[in-house]
Amino acid sequence: MKITLNQFIPKPLAETHNAISAVWKQDNLYLNAADVNLIISESGKGKSSLISSIYGIRKDYHGAILIDGHNITSFSATDWSDIRQKQLSIVFQSLKLFPEISAWDNVQSKNQLQNHKSDSEVEQLFTGLGMMDYAKQIAGSLSFGQQQRIAIIRALCQPFSVILLDEPFSHLDEENAKTAWNLIREESQQQNAQIIITGLSNTNFIKPDQILNI
Amino acid sequence: MKSTTILNKLIRKNQKKSILLLATIGMFIGYFILFISLQLYFDMGAMLHRDKDLFQKDFLVINKKISLLNTVKFVKTGFSNKEITQLRNQDFVQEIGLITSNKFKVGAYTDGNDEIPPFYAEMFFESVPDDYLDVSSKDWQWDSLSPFIPIVLPRDYLKLYNFGFAQSQNLPQISEEIAGKALADFIIEGNGHKARMKGKIVGFTDRINSILVPETFMNWANSHFGRADKSKQSSRLVMICKDPTSPELIRFLNDHNYETNTQQTKGSRLNTLLQIILGMVSMIGVLIIILALVVFVVSFKLMIARAHDTIDKLLLLGYHYLSLSKRYILLYSFLISLVFILNISGLLLAKNYINLLFNEIGYSLTDSLNLWVIVMSISLSIVLILLNSLSIIKQFKKQAS
Numbered sequence: 224m225k226i227t228l229n230q231f232i233p234k235p236l237a238e239t240h241n242a243i244s245a246v247w248k249q250d251n252l253y254l255n256a257a258d259v260n261l262i263i264s265e266s267g268k269g270k271s272s273l274i275s276s277i278y279g280i281r282k283d284y285h286g287a288i289l290i291d292g293h294n295i296t297s298f299s300a301t302d303w304s305d306i307r308q309k310q311l312s313i314v315f316q317s318l319k320l321f322p323e324i325s326a327w328d329n330v331q332s333k334n335q336l337q338n339h340k341s342d343s344e345v346e347q348l349f350t351g352l353g354m355m356d357y358a359k360q361i362a363g364s365l366s367f368g369q370q371q372r373i374a375i376i377r378a379l380c381q382p383f384s385v386i387l388l389d390e391p392f393s394h395l396d397e398e399n400a401k402t403a404w405n406l407i408r409e410e411s412q413q414q415n416a417q418i419i420i421t422g423l424s425n426t427n428f429i430k431p432d433q434i435l436n437i
Numbered sequence: 438m439k440s441t442t443i444l445n446k447l448i449r450k451n452q453k454k455s456i457l458l459l460a461t462i463g464m465f466i467g468y469f470i471l472f473i474s475l476q477l478y479f480d481m482g483a484m485l486h487r488d489k490d491l492f493q494k495d496f497l498v499i500n501k502k503i504s505l506l507n508t509v510k511f512v513k514t515g516f517s518n519k520e521i522t523q524l525r526n527q528d529f530v531q532e533i534g535l536i537t538s539n540k541f542k543v544g545a546y547t548d549g550n551d552e553i554p555p556f557y558a559e560m561f562f563e564s565v566p567d568d569y570l571d572v573s574s575k576d577w578q579w580d581s582l583s584p585f586i587p588i589v590l591p592r593d594y595l596k597l598y599n600f601g602f603a604q605s606q607n608l609p610q611i612s613e614e615i616a617g618k619a620l621a622d623f624i625i626e627g628n629g630h631k632a633r634m635k636g637k638i639v640g641f642t643d644r645i646n647s648i649l650v651p652e653t654f655m656n657w658a659n660s661h662f663g664r665a666d667k668s669k670q671s672s673r674l675v676m677i678c679k680d681p682t683s684p685e686l687i688r689f690l691n692d693h694n695y696e697t698n699t700q701q702t703k704g705s706r707l708n709t710l711l712q713i714i715l716g717m718v719s720m721i722g723v724l725i726i727i728l729a730l731v732v733f734v735v736s737f738k739l740m741i742a743r744a745h746d747t748i749d750k751l752l753l754l755g756y757h758y759l760s761l762s763k764r765y766i767l768l769y770s771f772l773i774s775l776v777f778i779l780n781i782s783g784l785l786l787a788k789n790y791i792n793l794l795f796n797e798i799g800y801s802l803t804d805s806l807n808l809w810v811i812v813m814s815i816s817l818s819i820v821l822i823l824l825n826s827l828s829i830i831k832q833f834k835k836q837a838s
Contacts, residue, residue, distance in 0.1 A: 280753065300758055300837040307755030319750050321447055328443045333754050335443075381755070 224310050224384035226277060226419070228252040230286035233272040237285055244437045246273065248286065255385050255417040257432030259408075262421045264437035270421040271316050273437075274389045277419075278313055279303050308336050312383035314391045318374040322363025326354060326373045329362050334380035348376045351406055352399070368394040375403050379410045386411060388420040401428050444751070448764055451743040456736045461772045464729035468780040468817070471722030472810050473787055474715045479807040480791075481711050484800060496569065496644050497697045498536070499524075499690070500673045515670025520693075524674070529686045531679050534569045535671040536647070537655050538562070541627030541662030545636075548622075557624075562588075563647040564655035569675045572640035579654040585620060585635040589649040592641040613641055627662035645675060646698075684709040730821060733772075734828050737765055741832050748836060758837035759830070766826045777818045784810065 232247040246252065246262065247269075254260060254277075264270050275281040277288055279295055288295045290306070298306070307313075320329050327349075334340055340348075349355040352372040357365055362373060371394050378386060386407065392400035411418050420429065501514045516524075516535075525533050539562045546557040567577070570589065577587050599610045621636045642649070678686065687709065690697060741748070751761055784806055792802050 278753070300834065303837075304752075304755050304757040307753065309755075313753075315753075319753060321747065321750060323450065324443060324446055328446070332443050332447075332751075336755055 224255070225291050226254045226385060227289040228254060228286065229289060231288060232285050233269045233276065233281070234283040234285060235272070236269050245435045246437050255419055258411070258417055259429065259431045260417065260419045260433040260435065261425060261429060261431035262419065262435045262437060263424060265423065268437045270437065271389055274313070274387050274421060278311065278387060309382050310384045312378045312381050312386040314374050314378045314388045316389040316393070318370050320362045320370055320374060322361070324362060325359050326362050326365065327358040329373055330377045330380055333377045337381055339381050345376070345380060348379060348406065352376060352403060368399070371395060372399065372403060375407065379406065383414060384416050386416060386418050388418065390421055390423070400426070404428055444764060447747050447751070448744055451740050451747070453736055453740060456732065457772065460729050460732040460736060461776060463725060463732065464773070464776045465779050465783075467722050467725030467729055468776055468814065469722075469783050470725065471719050472780060472784055472814050474718040474722065475813065476784060476788060476807055476810045477791070478711065478715045479809065480802045482708070483803060497676045497678055498645055498673055499676055499695050499697050502694050502696045514672045516672065516674060517670065521674070524676070527685075527689060529679050529683045529689075530676055532677040534566045534675045536645070536673040536675055537564045537652065537659070537671060539655065540659050540664050541625055544624045546622055546624060561648065562650045562655065563673070564650050564652040565645060565675050566652060569644070569677070570649065571642055571644050574639040576637070576639040577651060579651040581657065585637040586623065586650055586654055587639040588636050589640045589642050590638055591646045592643050593646065595641060625658060625662055627664055630662050684712070726817070730824065733769065734825050737769060737825060737829055738832060741765065741829065745836070748833070752837055758833040762830050762833040765829050769825050769829070770822050773818050773822050777814060780814060781806070781811070
């Protein structure tokens with residue numbers, strides 16, 4: 224999967240000031256050109272807008288987003304369902320978990336779409352991130368950091384060519400963040416997929432192949 | 438835990454069970470009212486038609502109503518050729534026969550003996566084409582060599598004599614056979630001729646309320662004894678009707694001030710009355726069904742709106758809006774199917790009970806539900822499922838795009 228931005232800029236940014244960056248208003252910017260692509264900016268500079276736009280949620284931007292050469296505005300509901308199930312995974316900054324069901328059910332709500340992982344494989348992910356004891360707890364009752372780990376496990380429970388990570392470690396201590404990152408790297412390598420990750424700054428464990436500053 | 442169960446758990450919390458239950462009950466009531474009235478309509482129709490075949494034989498005798506104008510002879514009671522043609526052209530008419538009256542003087546008499554004093558009574562004869570008469574006696578033939586005039590009397594006359602007159606006067610009751618054995622004497626006169634003839638009762642009819650003689654005799658007697666100045670118009674007609682329960686027949690007769698034996702058109706009046714009553718009851722059923730449908734559509738819209746955030750997240754996970762809407766459609770289809778099954782069971786129970794009631798008063802209705810009632814309730818269920826399903830899919834599609 225090849226994600227390209229062409230003269231892309233979120234509308235709110237274009238209207239407030241004349242934004243110049245390595246990402247905005249570029250011709251045919253290949254976002255996932257490397258295995259690990261890090262997008263860095265301060266808060267409020269449009270990282271989440273970019274991720275949401277690529278995932279087809281936000282439509283308020285100038286320019287175009289192309290997936291494998293096709294403008295994403297031409298995708299139907301069926302196309303999006305197919306892409307989100309099989310090609311494009313995501314960890315939202317706002318997580319978007321279902322607070323009323325258990326952590327385990329949250330993960331299975333994704334996993335069972337494609338039956339990507341067996342129960343024991345899911346258990347390994349829970350154990351790896353120290354969440355097995357909380358698996359049966361209602362997601363809404365967990366701390367934000369715990370919920371973040373559930374959202375990461377959920378994102379790994381599907382086939383994907385690209386995984387979008389929007390500040391995925393914001394509420395994790397470094398050790399947990401490292402563990403989580405390793406799991407993500409491992410799964411991506413297994414699936415031969417690329418990572419697009421946003422953050423406030425570079426961290427010592429991510430080691431990106433491409434860095435784009437907004 | 439299977440994904441279906443997870444999804445149901447997510448979606449079920451937004452269900453308004455009490456409203457859905459009320460809408461289901463309302464829908465069932467609407468169904469039941471509509472289809473029980475349809476079933477009754479079919480049952481009654483079948484019963485009226487069966488009775489008509491058994492007793493009424495589709496024969497009606499028609500005459501004009503007698504009013505003051507007729508009495509003072511401003512308006513003729515005879516049917517003109519134009520009026521007969523108009524009647525003949527009506528859809529409900531199969532054939533029309535004219536009833537011919539005598540245009541001569543006829544009287545019955547006895548010479549008298551020890552028991553019966555001599556008497557003379559003026560009478561009348563009428564005739565109809567043989568096809569219209571329910572008498573098949575071999576004696577119902579007449580030619581100038583016949584020893585007697587065959588006569589057919591209304592069966593009611595014999596009843597009137599046997600149960601009215603004979604009992605009160607201590608006279609013997611007479612069976613149809615005995616009545617047929619007696620010969621009566623008649624004097625026929627007119628046009629300067631006079632003849633004494635014998636008459637014999639050869640049969641009784643339920644169909645035409647008159648003293649009938651064969652048409653051959655009537656034609657001969659009218660030409661021989663008849664007065665030329667008498668009107669040739671028939672004042673009574675006998676009609677073979679395609680469907681005496683047809684409401685148009687009654688309307689036509691009323692519009693033209695014609696009269697017929699009301700007993701014979703009771704089927705028609707009953708049919709019209711039933712159509713009106715059952716039509717009104719069906720309308721109430723339809724109205725309740727529409728209201729229940731509106732409640733269903735609105736409560737599903739509300740349920741989906743309440744689940745807006747959940748549905749949004751599920752769409753983001755990659756669920757297709759059709760597979761999500763399917764869950765609501767399945768729930769709705771289940772409720773409508775439940776209504777359908779309850780309705781058919783209710784109809785069977787009610788029909789059983791109604792059949793018992795009718796049996797007690799001597800009528801039998803069909804045992805099973807009418808095929809049309811079943812076909813129509815299946816069709817209605819399909820239409821209702823389609824209507825709300827389309828509304829549900831539309832709402833999901835809007836949210837997905």
